[in-house]
Amino acid sequence: MSVRPAALEGADPPVQPTGGGDVPRHVAIIMDGNGRWAAKRGMPRAAGHRAGAEAVRKTLRAAAEVGVEVLTLYAFSSENWRRPEEEVSDLKGLLSFYIDKELLTLEHEGVRLQLIGDPAAFGPQLEARLLGAVERTAANRRLTLVVALNYGSRGEIAAAARRLAEEVRSGTRDPASIDEQALDQAMQTAELPPLDLLIRTSGEVRLSNFLLWQAAYAELMFVETLWPDFDGDALADALGVFAARQRRFGGR
Numbered sequence: 331m332s333v334r335p336a337a338l339e340g341a342d343p344p345v346q347p348t349g350g351g352d353v354p355r356h357v358a359i360i361m362d363g364n365g366r367w368a369a370k371r372g373m374p375r376a377a378g379h380r381a382g383a384e385a386v387r388k389t390l391r392a393a394a395e396v397g398v399e400v401l402t403l404y405a406f407s408s409e410n411w412r413r414p415e416e417e418v419s420d421l422k423g424l425l426s427f428y429i430d431k432e433l434l435t436l437e438h439e440g441v442r443l444q445l446i447g448d449p450a451a452f453g454p455q456l457e458a459r460l461l462g463a464v465e466r467t468a469a470n471r472r473l474t475l476v477v478a479l480n481y482g483s484r485g486e487i488a489a490a491a492r493r494l495a496e497e498v499r500s501g502t503r504d505p506a507s508i509d510e511q512a513l514d515q516a517m518q519t520a521e522l523p524p525l526d527l528l529i530r531t532s533g534e535v536r537l538s539n540f541l542l543w544q545a546a547y548a549e550l551m552f553v554e555t556l557w558p559d560f561d562g563d564a565l566a567d568a569l570g571v572f573a574a575r576q577r578r579f580g581g582r
């Protein structure tokens with residue numbers, strides 16, 4: 331099953347990212363470093379992931395306060411299934427706990443939850459809970475939290491190409507109409523504002539199959555902080571650097 335976020339009420343279609351100097355409308359984060367954070371403390375990796383969930387709460391609150399419209403978090407990649415079964419199970423448990431524990435907070439704070447990726451792989455129970463949370467928060471407008479679950483960008487692009495090919499085959503699309511806009515609209519992020527800022531924590535400098543299409547004109551930021559140590563202040567620092575950068579979108 332593929333999940334496409336619903337339209338953002340009042341949001342512009344994804345044409346041009348935010349201009350320099352503004353608060354970014356759409357921030358995405360590759361939350362890396364939970365394992366190293368735990369190892370440094372002689373704790374199990376699961377403890378790092380738990381601390382990571384706490385960092386999600388703090389960052390989400392700070393993002394809403396400064397007026398970020400969309401926060402997209404890479405919580406589980408389509409490659410993460412290669413981790414030991416015990417760790418995958420810990421991550422699923424944590425996600426399930428977070429959904430139960432945080433749902434009320436999300437509702438009260440005006441946060442709308444959306445998903446990209448394919449949460450069906452987490453099993454019918456967790457998938458139903460996740461989709462229930464998406465439904466319960468659908469009317470919220472303060473901030474949209476997009477959680478990428480079992481997500482891989484190349485897979486998303488291939489699925490978009492497949493969709494367009496099907497439309498050509500069924501006679502509803504002219505191949506000449508397949509341009510950047512058409513592909514953009516076939517992505518799971520079609521209804522979201524363009525990605526302005528992509529942050530990766532923990533000092534690793536790669537995109538790891540996250541939002542490859544969407545990051546074309548995003549500002550990229552690689553910070554040394556391990557994800558569990560990330561918080562509102564760290565987000566404010568990143569937004570300060572973003573505001574100081576000049577974005578030219580290929581022009582001069």
Ligand code: FPP
Pocket residue numbers: 361362363364365366367379380382383386403404405406410421424425428477532557
């Ligand atoms: C990367 O750290 C982190 C993950 C694979 C999982 C991210 C999940 C969370 C922060 C918790 C739950 C999320 C939500 C949205 C509630 P790593 O394990 O690869 O760290 P390492 O590189 O130091 O080993």
